[in-house]
Amino acid sequence: MTAQVFIDGAAGTTGLEIADRLAGRADLSLIRLDDTRRKDPAARREALNGADAVILCLPDDAAREAVSLIDNPHTRVIDASTAHRVADGWTYGFPELEPDGAARVAEAKRVSNPGCYPTGFLALVRPLVVAGLLPPDAPITVNATSGYSGGGKAMIAAFEQADAPDATDTAFRLYGLSLGHKHVAEMQVHAGLTTAPLFAPAVARTYRGMIVQVPLPAAPPLEELRQALQEAYQGRPLVTVVEGEEAGAMSVVTIERQAGTDRLELLVFGNEARRQARLVACLDNLGKGAAGAAVQSLNLMLGLDELSGLRL
Template identity: 40%
Template sequence: MKYKIFVDGQFGTTGLKINEMLKNRSELELLTISEEEKKDIEIKKKFLNEADLVFLCLPDAASKESVALITNENVKIIDASTAHRTNPEWTYGIAEITPTQREKIKNSKRVCVPGCHASGFIMAMKPLIENGIVLKSQKIVCHSITGYSGGGRALIDAYEDPANKGKFDSQRPYALGLSHKHLPEMKHVLGLESAPFFTPSVGNFSQGMLVMSYLIKDELSKKVSKDEVISIYKEYYKGEQFVKIIENDIEYLDDGFLNAMNCNNTNTIEISVYDSEDYMLVISRLDNLGKGASGAAVQNMNIMLGLDEKLGLNI
C-alpha cells in the first residue's frame, strides 16, 4: 500500500526539507502542487482531502485555514506551525516525553510538531520534573543558539547574500521583548507555573543548535549530583534511539568547546550535563531542521502510519 502525502507549504524551509526526506520512500506517494495552483483554494482543498496524511508547513493563520478546508475525516494532519501546540485537541509531537506519548501520536489524527527551542528545553527538563528534582513552581533560565536556517527563507537569504559579508559574524540575540513564540508550549507541556526566562540567539551558521538550561542547586527540591542526573536521563530515555545521553563530557567536548552543528542532518538529540558547587547546566544539542523541525515531523508521520519509526531518518 502506498500512502498519499501532501505537504502544504512545500516551498518553505521546513516543507522543502520534508520533501527531500520523503522523495525516495517507495511506500509513499507525494502529491505535488505548483506555485500557481497553491493560490487556488479549490485545487488546494482537493489535495488536502485526497491525502492520507498532510504536513502543514505554513504560518499560523494559514495553517488554521488549511485545517478548516479538510472535510475528509480520515486525513491525518501534522502541523509544523505554532498554531496548535497548546491546543488539548492536538497531540504534542515528542514521542519520547512520556511512556504513553508515542501511543497517543499513533492514535491521533492531529499532531503538532514542537518548536526547535522548545524541544531542547522540554526534553532536558521533563525527566527532572517527573523525578521531583525541578519543581513546576520553579523559575528556570534558558538560552539557545540556533543556525540561521531556523528563521526561514528571508533570514537564509540575508545571511547568504554576498552583499552582507561580515555583517552577521557575531552571535545575535533576538526576541528581546522576552516573549518568544515557543514560550507558551514550554510552559504548557511541562506544566510550569511560570514560563522560563528564555533568550534565543542566531549564530553565523546554517544548521544546528544548542539549548542551554540553567539550574541553581539551592533551588532544586533534592540534592543531586551530576552523575545522579545523568543516571536519571539514562533511565528516562532508555531505549529511545533518537536520544543520546552523554556520560563523558571530556571526550564529548572539542578541547573544552561544544560545537552546535555536530547533530546536523540527523534526528538525534544529545543531552549533556555540567556542574559546579552551586550551579548545574543541561545542554541539548540537535539539528534545528532535524529533531527541531522536519525530522520530528517525519518521525511523527512514521508513527501515525504504523511504519518503522526510523525510516528516512539518520541517527
Template identity: 45%
Template sequence: MKPKVYIDGQSGTTGLQIRQRLSQRSDIELLLIEEEKRRDVEARRQRMNEADLVFLCLPDAAAIEAVELIEDPNTKIIDASTAHRCADAWAYGFVELGDAFLQGVRTNPRIANPGCHATGFISIVYPLIHQGILTKDATITAYSLTGYSGGGKQMIRRYEAGGDPLLKAPQLYALGLTHKHLPEMKQVCGLKKDPLFCPVVDDYYSGMATSILLEADMEAVHAALAGFYGEGLVHVHPPGYDGNISANAHAGSDQLELIVCGRKEQTIVTALFDNLGKGACGAAIQNMNIALGLDPLAGLHIERGK
C-alpha cells in the same frame, strides 16, 4: 496500498526539506501540486482530501485556515506551525517523553510538531520534573543557540548575501522575553511560571544547542535523564564529557544528545541537535512514520543502535 502524503507549503524551508526527503521514499506516495496552483484554495483542498496524511508547513494563520479545508476527520495532519501546539484536541509530537505522547501520535489524527527551541528545552526540563529534580514552580533560566536557517528564507538570504559585519557575530533576539515557543515550553512541562528564555542566532546554517543551568547535583541530574530516556531519537551522553560544545555539531542528524556538565550542586545541561532535524523536519517525519504505522526510523538521518 501505499499511504498518500501531501505537504501544504512545499516551498518553505521546512516544507522543502520534508519534500526532498519524502521524494526518496518508496513506502509512501507523495502528492505534488503544480507551482501555479500552490495558492489555489480548491486545488489544495483536492490534494489534501486525497491524502492519508497532510503536513502543514505554513504560517500560523494559514495553518488554521488549512485545517478547515480537510473534510475527512480521519485524515491525519501534522502541523509544523505554532498554531496548535497548545491546543487540547491535538497530540504533541514528542514521542520520547513517554507512552502518552507516543499513543497520541499513533491514534490522534491531529498532531502538532514541536518548535525547535522548545524541543531542546522540553527534552531537559520535562524529565527533570518527572524525576523530581525540578519542581513545577521553579524559575528556569535557559538560552538557545541556533543556526540562521531557523529564521526562514528571508533570514537565510540576509546571512548568505554577506556584507553585514554584524551578522558575523552571535545575535541575541526576542529580548522582550516573550518568544513564541514559551507557551508550549510551559504547558508541556506543566510549569507554573514562564521560563526566562533567551534565543541566540549565529552565522552558521543549521544546528542548535539549548542549555539550562541548575542548582542541582550533576550526577543526580545525569542519572535522572539517563533513567528517563529509552528508545528513540534522544540520547544522554555518558558522564565525563571533555572539551567545548559546538552548536552545529549535530547538523544533518535527526537525533538529539543531552550533555550534562558542571560540579556538585551546579549543573549545565545542553540539548545538542539540528534545528532542521529533531527540531523540525526530522521530528515531523518521525511522527508521520508512527502515525502511518511505518518503521519509526524510516527516512531519518541517524546512527542505528546509538
C-alpha cells in the same frame, strides 16, 4: 497500498527538508501541486482532502485555514507551525517526551510538531520535573542558539546575500529581547511548569545546528540529573544521554555537533562543590527540531518504521 502524503507549504525551508526525507520511499507517495496551483484554494482543498496525511509548513493563520479546509474524517494532520502546540484536541508530536508518547502520536488525528528550541528545553526539563528534581515553580532560564536556517528564507537571505533587505555580516546576535517569544507557552505547558521560563534565544552564523542550555544554580547531584534523563529516554533510538565520564572529559560543545542528523543529544555538566549544573541539548534545528520530527510522527501515524527516512 502506499500512503498519500501532501505537504502544504512545500516550497519553504521545512517543507523542502521534509520532502527530501520522503523522496524515493516506496511506502509513501507525495501529492504535488505545481507553482500555478499551490495558491489555488480549490486545488489545495482537493489535495488536503485527498491525502492520508497532511503536513502543514505554513504560517499560523494559514495553518488554521488549511485545517478548516479538511472536511473528511480520514485525513490526518501534522502541523509544523505554532498554531496548535498548546491547543485542545491536538497531540504534541514529541514521541519520546512521555512514556506513552509514541502511542499517542500513532493514534492521533491531529499532531502539532514541536518547536526546535522547545524540543531541546523539554527534553532536558520535563524528566527532571517528573522525577521531582526540579519543582514545577522553579525559576528557569533557557539560553539557546540556532543556525540561521531556523529563521526561514528571509533570515537565510540576510546571512547569505549581501543585497538582501536585512543583510548582515554579524557572527552572532540575540533576539526575543522583549521576553515574549511564542515558544514560551509551549515550553511551560509541556514541561509541566507553573512559572514561565525566561527564554533567551540567539542566532549564529552557521546554516544549521542548535545548542539549548538550562543552567541550574542550585542543582541536585549531577549523577541524579543524568540518571533521570537516561531513565526517561531508555530504548529511544534518537535520544542519547552522554555518560558522565565522557561529558567530564569534554572542554567544548559546538553548535554543529548534531547538525545534519535527526538525533537529540543531552549532556550534563557542572560543579558539585558549588552545586551548579549546565544542562545542554544538541540537535539540528531542521532535523529533530523540525523536519525530522515531522517525518518521525508521520511514520508512527501511518504504522510505518519510526526511523524510516531519518538521518541517524
